[in-house]
Amino acid sequence: MQTKMTELFGIKYPIMCGGMLWLCKPDLCAAISNAGGLGNITAANYDSGKEFREAVRITKNLTDRPFSVNITLMPSFRISQQTYDQYFQICCEEKVAAIEVSGKPAQEYIGMVHEAGVKIMHKVGAVRHAVNCEKLGYDAVIAAGIEEGGHPLNDDVSTMVLTPRIADTVKIPVITTGGIADGRGLAAALALGADGVMMATRFIATHECLVHPNIKDEILKRQENETTLITKSIGMQGRALKNALVEEILNIEKNGDTSKLWPLLTGQRVKEAWQTGDVSAAAFYVGQSIGLVNNVLSCAQLLDGMVEQAAQILRNNQEMF
Numbered sequence: 311m312q313t314k315m316t317e318l319f320g321i322k323y324p325i326m327c328g329g330m331l332w333l334c335k336p337d338l339c340a341a342i343s344n345a346g347g348l349g350n351i352t353a354a355n356y357d358s359g360k361e362f363r364e365a366v367r368i369t370k371n372l373t374d375r376p377f378s379v380n381i382t383l384m385p386s387f388r389i390s391q392q393t394y395d396q397y398f399q400i401c402c403e404e405k406v407a408a409i410e411v412s413g414k415p416a417q418e419y420i421g422m423v424h425e426a427g428v429k430i431m432h433k434v435g436a437v438r439h440a441v442n443c444e445k446l447g448y449d450a451v452i453a454a455g456i457e458e459g460g461h462p463l464n465d466d467v468s469t470m471v472l473t474p475r476i477a478d479t480v481k482i483p484v485i486t487t488g489g490i491a492d493g494r495g496l497a498a499a500l501a502l503g504a505d506g507v508m509m510a511t512r513f514i515a516t517h518e519c520l521v522h523p524n525i526k527d528e529i530l531k532r533q534e535n536e537t538t539l540i541t542k543s544i545g546m547q548g549r550a551l552k553n554a555l556v557e558e559i560l561n562i563e564k565n566g567d568t569s570k571l572w573p574l575l576t577g578q579r580v581k582e583a584w585q586t587g588d589v590s591a592a593a594f595y596v597g598q599s600i601g602l603v604n605n606v607l608s609c610a611q612l613l614d615g616m617v618e619q620a621a622q623i624l625r626n627n628q629e630m631f
């Protein structure tokens with residue numbers, strides 16, 4: 311399955327993993343790349359450049375295939391500007407295949423990144439942002455619909471509409487994300503004009519994702535109507551799994567005292583909950599795609615199966631005419 315995305319990154323399948331704080335670490339990243347996709351290391355897992363470089367080097371020992379790094383440019387109490395600079399610098403020095411940026415545009419880094427031969431893409435939720443990325447010299451954009459886990463843009467446009475709108479507007483490759491978890495989603499994305507897909511929630515239910523087994527069980531149990539949008543009131547909309555803590559967050563937002571939100575939203579709380587498997591202890595960012603996840607597979611099984619299913623659908627559709 312050759313597309314502009316597979317050509318851009320030198321990968322076998324047009325499937326990549328999106329950044330996931332605390333989850334996208336060397337084991338999962340290398341497993342996805344070894345399976346033919348583009349794995350992901352999320353830089354914000356690491357408080358210093360030194361730790362981040364170590365993670366990149368560990369990944370290089372686990373795979374000789376291309377992988378990407380997520381750098382989320384959002385206000386952070388934990389990560390300083392100097393550390394953000396180091397993330398980009400280290401990606402260039404270590405010559406990772408690609409950087410996935412989210413949040414603020416990374417225009418000040420693009421020249422340096424290209425000089426190092428590294429590709430750079432940005433996750434966007436609006437046509438106007440995709441156009442801006444193309445102008446700034448990004449190599450690709452990721453069209454992220456409101457279905458996605460993490461922080462969908464508060465334009466609230468669905469993947470189904472956003473993907474063809476962006477594909478019709480920019481010339482650079484378009485990767486789509488939000489609501490994709492199987493070969494049907496991949497076939498649909500290609501039909502909508504995308505060059506490939508990004509998934510995140512689906513990769514949590516893989517053998518190589520090192521979260522507590524309780525979390526994987528919970529992901530299998532929950533359905534597409536069991537996520538909700540939180541923290542719109544503080545300009546940081548997020549899609550999270552419904553639980554008692556998320557209900558408390560929504561109540562605080564309704565009552566207007568948003569200063570009470572911060573202790574409930576700390577990264578530390580989420581980090582611990584992924585490890586202990588306490589499914590009510592944190593607001594877990596997951597996408598509506600959770601409804602499509604009903605087994606735990608290896609990354610190789612997942613990617614091979616997806617591509618086979620997508621190819622079959624696309625072939626069957628040709629036979630219809």
Ligand SMILES: Cc1cc2nc3c(=O)[nH]c(=O)nc-3n(C[C@H](O)[C@H](O)[C@H](O)COP(=O)(O)O)c2cc1C
Pocket residue numbers: 327328329330331333352354380382411412433454457458459460461487488489490508509510511512594595596597598599600
């Ligand atoms: C647990 C989790 C953590 C995430 N953390 C980040 C992050 O740190 N930075 C980022 O840009 N996106 C993050 N995302 C968003 C994903 O990269 C991706 O855009 C989105 O989840 C795709 O939708 P899907 O989960 O339905 O596949 C996260 C998603 C999940 C599920």
